[in-house]
Amino acid sequence: MGWSLRIGRIFGIDIKVHLTFLLILVWGAFSYGGNAGPWYGMLVTLAIFTLVLLHELGHSVAAKGFGISVRDITLLPIGGIARLERMPKKPVQELIVAVAGPLVNVILALILLPLVVGLMIGQSIPFSLRLMTQPGMLGLLTFLLGANISLVVFNMIPAFPLDGGRVFRAMLGFFTDYYRATKIAVTVGRVFAFGLGLFAILSMQFWLAIIALFIFMAGSQEGLVAATRGKLRQWQVGQVLGRNPISLPPYATVGQVAPVVMGSYQANFPVLDPTNGQLLGFTTNRKVAQAMAQGQGQQPLTEVMQPVHNVPVVGFYARLDEVLEKLAETPQRVAAVYDGLHFRGLISLEDIQRVFQFLPRRRGEIMPQPKQL
Numbered sequence: 001m002g003w004s005l006r007i008g009r010i011f012g013i014d015i016k017v018h019l020t021f022l023l024i025l026v027w028g029a030f031s032y033g034g035n036a037g038p039w040y041g042m043l044v045t046l047a048i049f050t051l052v053l054l055h056e057l058g059h060s061v062a063a064k065g066f067g068i069s070v071r072d073i074t075l076l077p078i079g080g081i082a083r084l085e086r087m088p089k090k091p092v093q094e095l096i097v098a099v100a101g102p103l104v105n106v107i108l109a110l111i112l113l114p115l116v117v118g119l120m121i122g123q124s125i126p127f128s129l130r131l132m133t134q135p136g137m138l139g140l141l142t143f144l145l146g147a148n149i150s151l152v153v154f155n156m157i158p159a160f161p162l163d164g165g166r167v168f169r170a171m172l173g174f175f176t177d178y179y180r181a182t183k184i185a186v187t188v189g190r191v192f193a194f195g196l197g198l199f200a201i202l203s204m205q206f207w208l209a210i211i212a213l214f215i216f217m218a219g220s221q222e223g224l225v226a227a228t229r230g231k232l233r234q235w236q237v238g239q240v241l242g243r244n245p246i247s248l249p250p251y252a253t254v255g256q257v258a259p260v261v262m263g264s265y266q267a268n269f270p271v272l273d274p275t276n277g278q279l280l281g282f283t284t285n286r287k288v289a290q291a292m293a294q295g296q297g298q299q300p301l302t303e304v305m306q307p308v309h310n311v312p313v314v315g316f317y318a319r320l321d322e323v324l325e326k327l328a329e330t331p332q333r334v335a336a337v338y339d340g341l342h343f344r345g346l347i348s349l350e351d352i353q354r355v356f357q358f359l360p361r362r363r364g365e366i367m368p369q370p371k372q373l
């Protein structure tokens, strides 16, 4: 995310703050400071964002438990975002990942509660909501207790993509397929986000209104991506794989294969072992052209080849949405297609994009880049 500063690393995850976050710190210093002054206000604001960070770490640790890597956690003025490499598609996993965040706040609240009660009894102060705005240890702990409870309540609103919305989709996922579950969750989520926005405007809570708008748009965006992927799911790799692709021999030089590559519409060329037809790697028309342009026609083809161990593998009968997911996990744009042990061809992101051009779609439905999954 642009305009972000890296402030540290926890469990191998980069922790970043968006630059606008600094504005919130200043705003918090004055609105939470009260009689105790802006430094206390800043402390309270930092404490809130620590809770948000711990919440996001909850999601992240759960995701990592399912083998999903977490790119980073960014703190924004409207809250935190943990960017997962992909979303878990198994309902049970999504349920656990979604619940793990709020669960952290429940645990923190359960730790804070006896401390607050203990301090209140010790100082014989009766409970009142005004305690939260009193500077000092008791005030701060009471405030944090309240903030934890608010975080749980807010995040469990079933407005997709809030945690509550994800829990809702996961539950729907037990009864219907992922894409239908997403469609329903997004529709219900938009109603809740709209309601939240209306409430925010009527109660003049400017900040909440912005958050509601953000939820509405983010939910719609995920809905579109899911709709696209649902359509790609109807096609199998074998149905769209190029017929009779040109393959290249490993012992040739770049200069020797250049005329073949130049004269073909093919973008990616498998390099096959001529004795058994097994895939050794692949090269692209761009790489061959580049080598030629730099006068390196003499070098062996294998020098401009992506070796097979770097190439993700998909089945001949795999669905296109699965291929997209597979490509998202690697830096590659090309996957090798196998039917059992037999190599059948290469499929690329561009191939899937081409298929997408032919599918009936609504306005706004765009081909998801693997990195947006």
Ligand SMILES: [Zn+2]
Pocket (backbone or CB within 6 Å): 055, 056, 059, 101, 102, 155, 163
């Ligand atoms: Zn969350």
